[in-house]
Structures are given as C-alpha cells and as structure tokens.
Amino acid sequence: MIPNCKDIRKSILSISRESGHGHIPTCFSVVEILYAVYSTIRHDPENPSWDERDIFILSKGHASLAHYTVMAHFGYFDMQSVYSYGSFASDFGCHADRLKVPGIEASTGSLGHGIGLAVGMALAFKIRKNSRRVYALIGDGESNEGSVWEATMVATNLKLNNLTIIYDNNMSHSRGLQIHNPAERFKAFGCKVTEADGHDLIGLTSEISKNGDMVKAIVAHTKKGYGCQTLIDNQYQWHRKSPTESEFEKLIGELDEKAI
Amino acid sequence: MRKQFKNTVMDLAADDDNIVMILGDVSVYLFGEFKEKYPDRFYNMGICENTLISVGAGLSSQGFSPFVHTIAPFVTERSYEQIKLDMCYNQFGGNIASCGASFDYAWDGATHHSYTDLAILRLLPGMEVIQPGSNKEVDVLIRSQYDNGNATYFRLSDHPHNIDVPDIEFGKAAVLQDRDSNLTVMTAGPILGNVLEACKELDVNLVYFHTIKPIDAETIASFKHTNILVIHDAFGLYEAVCEVPELSVSFHGMPDRFCDRYGTLPGTRKEIGLDVESLHKTIQKKLDGVCCGLSG
Numbered sequence: 001m002i003p004n005c006k007d008i009r010k011s012i013l014s015i016s017r018e019s020g021h022g023h024i025p026t027c028f029s030v031v032e033i034l035y036a037v038y039s040t041i042r043h044d045p046e047n048p049s050w051d052e053r054d055i056f057i058l059s060k061g062h063a064s065l066a067h068y069t070v071m072a073h074f075g076y077f078d079m080q081s082v083y084s085y086g087s088f089a090s091d092f093g094c095h096a097d098r099l100k101v102p103g104i105e106a107s108t109g110s111l112g113h114g115i116g117l118a119v120g121m122a123l124a125f126k127i128r129k130n131s132r133r134v135y136a137l138i139g140d141g142e143s144n145e146g147s148v149w150e151a152t153m154v155a156t157n158l159k160l161n162n163l164t165i166i167y168d169n170n171m172s173h174s175r176g177l178q179i180h181n182p183a184e185r186f187k188a189f190g191c192k193v194t195e196a197d198g199h200d201l202i203g204l205t206s207e208i209s210k211n212g213d214m215v216k217a218i219v220a221h222t223k224k225g226y227g228c229q230t231l232i233d234n235q236y237q238w239h240r241k242s243p244t245e246s247e248f249e250k251l252i253g254e255l256d257e258k259a260i
Numbered sequence: 261m262r263k264q265f266k267n268t269v270m271d272l273a274a275d276d277d278n279i280v281m282i283l284g285d286v287s288v289y290l291f292g293e294f295k296e297k298y299p300d301r302f303y304n305m306g307i308c309e310n311t312l313i314s315v316g317a318g319l320s321s322q323g324f325s326p327f328v329h330t331i332a333p334f335v336t337e338r339s340y341e342q343i344k345l346d347m348c349y350n351q352f353g354g355n356i357a358s359c360g361a362s363f364d365y366a367w368d369g370a371t372h373h374s375y376t377d378l379a380i381l382r383l384l385p386g387m388e389v390i391q392p393g394s395n396k397e398v399d400v401l402i403r404s405q406y407d408n409g410n411a412t413y414f415r416l417s418d419h420p421h422n423i424d425v426p427d428i429e430f431g432k433a434a435v436l437q438d439r440d441s442n443l444t445v446m447t448a449g450p451i452l453g454n455v456l457e458a459c460k461e462l463d464v465n466l467v468y469f470h471t472i473k474p475i476d477a478e479t480i481a482s483f484k485h486t487n488i489l490v491i492h493d494a495f496g497l498y499e500a501v502c503e504v505p506e507l508s509v510s511f512h513g514m515p516d517r518f519c520d521r522y523g524t525l526p527g528t529r530k531e532i533g534l535d536v537e538s539l540h541k542t543i544q545k546k547l548d549g550v551c552c553g554l555s556g
Contacts, residue, residue: 109345113345121319154306
C-alpha cells in the first residue's frame with residue numbers, strides 16, 4: 001500500500017467515524033482502483049466539465065466514500081467538505097448525486113445501471129468521432145444483475161473499444177449468487193479481458209492505460225477491507241458499520257502496521 | 261401512427277444531427293430509410309429494454325436527442341427503474357416512443373397489453389407523458405418536445421382516431437363539446453374516436469387530452485361545477501384529473517382484472533365496455549343520473 005492509498009483509507013475511516021456512515025470494507029477494496037483510474041484518465045479537477053475529459057462512472061455506488069476521498073485527493077474539492085458525508089445538508093450523500101458533486105458523472109446507487117449509461121456515453125463519443133474514453137467500475141455482487149450482462153452484450157456488439165469495464169472481484173458475490181470465473185464470462189461476452197491484482201497500483205495503472213480494439217474488461221482481484229485485518233475477518237459485521245473511537249484507533253493502527 | 265412517427269423523425273433528422281434512433285427490434289423495416297440515410301445514428305440494439313433506456317440516457321448526457329422505440333409494456337413496466345433513475349433522476353432526458361398499448365396487440369394476449377404505462381410514468385418527477393390520438397398530434401407534439409432535454413414518453417398506437425383536434429399544443433386539453441351540460445366526459449388518445457361517436461347526440465360536454473403530464477388542470481377546473489366522467493382505455497388520466505381539487509369524478513374504463521382473451525382491438529374494447537354502443541349506454545345512464553340528482 002503506497003502512502004497515498006494509506007492516507008485515503010485513513011480519511012475514509014475518519015469520515016465514517018465522524019459521520020456515522022460508510023461501507024468501509026467495499027470502499028477499501030477499490031481505493032487502488034480509483035486511484036489508478038484518476039491517475040490515468042484525461043480529466044481536470046479545476047474544470048470538471050472539461051469537454052475533452054474521459055468519463056468515469058462508479059456503478060457500485062455504495063463505495064461513494066472511497067470515490068469522494070480519492071477525488072478530494074486529486075483536488076476536486078476539499079477533503080474537509082466530505083466530513084458532512086450522509087447528513088441532511090450535505091452534498092456528499094452515501095450514494096453520489098452528479099448534480100451536487102462536481103466531477104461525479106452519474107448518480108448511481110441502484111445496482112446494474114452504470115454500464116448501460118457508460119455504453120450510451122461511449123457510443124456518443126463514437127458517433128462524434130471523439131477520442132474520449134469511458135470507464136465503469138462495477139462490483140461482483142452487482143453483477144448478479146442481468147442488466148450488467150445485457151449492457152455488456154450491447155457494448156461488444158457495438159464494438160465500443162473506448163469502453164473499459166473494471167470488475168471489483170472482492171468476493172461479495174460469494175454470499176449469494178456466485179459468479180465463478182468472471183474473466184471467462186467477460187471473454188465469452190466478447191470483451192478483451194485482463195486480470196490484475198486490484199491492490200497493485202502500478203499494475204492497475206498500466207492495465208487501465210492500455211487500449212485495444214475491443215471492449216476492455218479488467219477483472220481486479222481485491223479484498224474487502226484491504227489494509228485492516230479486522231475488516232477482512234469480519235466483513236458481515238462491518239458491511240455498513242462505522243467505527244467507534246476505540247475501533248477507529250485499532251483500525252488506524254492496523255493500517256500503520258501494514259508495511260506495503 | 262408509427263409511419264407518421266418515422267416521417268416526422270426523418271424530417272427532423274435532416275436538420276438535426278443529434279437525433280439517434282434506438283430500436284428494440286421493432287419497426288426495423290419501417291426505419292430502413294433512416295438507417296440508409298443516417299447509418300451512424302441508427303441502432304437496432306435488440307431485445308434488451310433496460311439497456312435501451314440506459315443507453316438512451318447515456319447518449320442524452322452527451323447532447324444527443326435519442327428516440328428509444330419498442331413495445332409499450334416492456335419498455336415502461338420492465339424498464340421503469342431505468343427511466344426513473346437514468347433518465348429522470350440523472351436528468352439525462354430522452355424520448356421513449358412505444359407501440360402496442362393499450363390493446364393494439366390484442367391477439368397476443370395479456371402479456372402484450374399495456375395500460376399502466378401512462379399512470380406509472382406520470383409519477384416520475386420531470387417526466388412528460390403524451391398519448392397522441394392522431395397522426396397530426398404525433399407530428400405536432402414530437403416536434404415541440406423531442407429536444408427539450410426532458411424525459412418524454414410518446415405512446416404511439418396503430419389505431420389513431422381521425423378527428424381533427426383543433427389547436428394542438430403540449431399540455432393543453434381541447435374542449436370538443438361545450439353544451440352547458442351537468443356532465444362532462446373527459447378522455448384521451450385514440451379511444452376518442454369511440455367516445456366522440458357515443459357522445460355526439462348526447463347533451464354532454466367533452467374534453468380531450470393528448471398530454472397526460474403535465475395535465476391541463478386549468479381546463480379541468482373550469483368544469484368543476486359539473487359531474488366529470490373519465491373514459492379511458494388505460495390508467496393515468498383518471499388519476500391526473502382526480503388531483504384537481506373540488507371535483508366530482510367517476511371512471512369508466514379499465515377493470516381490475518387481466519383481459520385474458522385474444523382477437524382484435526375492437527373485441528377487447530367491447531369486452532370492457534369501450535365500444536361505441538356500450539359507451540353510449542354508459543354515458544346516457546350517467547346523464548340520467550345527473551339529471552335526477554343521483555350522481556355525484
């Protein structure tokens with residue numbers, strides 16, 4: 001874990017403790033993915049609506065706190081403003097609203113919507129003969145939804161080589177409807193598939209920056225709660241829990257102990 | 261009405277590069293001319309209604325004016341959440357043009373009937389809900405609404421009425437009969453053909469709607485001193501009328517059961533009392549009640 005991603009996880013813990021909200025384990029599984037995305041895509045935090053920017057959609061919208069903290073790290077807004085997370089007056093809801101937060105491209109929350117929107121955006125850029133790209137981060141649990149695969153079929157049928165699907169394989173699916181070998185599934189649906197360690201920032205950045213002539217799917221193998229053994233060992237208990245003061249100190253300690 | 265839809269869209273597309281057609285494997289032959297002329301803006305995406313709406317919303321987010329076109333129950337009831345969230349909540353509007361409602365596919369049975377579409381879509385914030393009854397209404401209302409950035413539902417029928425409704429304007433009802441009666445019939449869409457035929461010899465007022473949302477509350481309120489009878493082969497208009505305060509409203513139309521027979525549109529309309537003869541009896545009975553002070 002490089003220092004930036006450790007700091008982002010500390011911010012997630014701190015905001016969750018302060019606000020009483022947060023899906024911490026699922027946020028921790030995507031920190032490196034989000035960091036790699038914003039390190040790679042064309043974007044301008046000073047001008048979030050820049051008309052040459054690439055588009056990123058967080059389809060697994062319940063990881064919004066990780067999204068906000070990474071965006072704050074890249075300069076979209078001040079980290080302090082995210083501390084209002086989930087409160088009535090806050091613009092930073094537990095599922096992001098594109099009309100409230102600059103740089104959020106789509107309001108998500110109900111699962112299985114992000115890829116369809118991304119397909120429409122990627123198609124729009126194709127029609128306009130524009131080189132902009134679209135990236136959608138989806139969850140493995142989310143991929144129980146049929147609409148994920150419906151949209152993937154449409155994307156490959158349209159040969160949208162400006163679309164990258166990143167699949168957070170954090171084993172959420174193992175609780176219910178299991179998706180065995182997601183890489184083979186995306187391949188069967190017509191995607192160019194690569195697999196990556198979802199916590200290897202350098203490897204992820206390299207994969208995200210590669211384009212091809214097909215819809216790209218990156219199966220990122222991650223751990224829910226990555227960075228804190230307590231979260232990894234007690235995923236169900238921590239699914240929506242925010243830490244108490246003593247739990248916060250313990251989790252911060254576990255993060256500090258992690259040498260990578 | 262679908263042919264008129266195609267003609268209007270073809271005409272608009274000649275001057276508007278932002279129009280994109282997304283078909284759910286219907287009307288593909290009809291839109292052959294569009295495909296030939298604008299191949300990069302024509303997509304028969306297949307039978308995947310959820311994705312058709314999401315893709316339409318995604319196109320809209322980048323400045324296009326998409327028309328998502330497929331069969332009514334599948335694109336509305338099945339894809340309700342995509343319309344609600346991807347188009348309405350995200351404010352990535354677009355046009356949804358359905359076919360087949362309410363009973364245009366009578367022979368296909370209850371799976372292909374669609375009579376809740378207007379009612380459920382009118383509940384979505386920011387949604388525009390239009391039920392054109394004639395080809396002229398299709399043309400006028402598409403031209404006026406298709407590129408305003410809102411999510412707009414056009415419910416197209418293969419059985420339009422042939423009545424020349426005057427002064428067609430989005431959101432405005434038309435008073436087709438004002439006979440200073442104590443009974444006002446209100447209706448919408450293609451069923452107007454039967455309703456007008458049933459009403460024309462009766463001493464009733466008749467108000468016609470092609471726009472279900474926004475509803476023309478002002479015109480409705482102007483008849484609040486009368487008893488109002490909503491006649492419609494769908495849900496949606498009655499509920500919209502009832503939201504206007506201080507009215508006395510009753511409904512004749514959809515039963516609380518599936519119409520599980522097959523056959524033709526006239527057959528299904530007759531089964532639920534929406535043929536001309538049944539309508540005449542219903543309205544006459546209501547009129548008798550009103551005159552005797554039995555209704556209210």
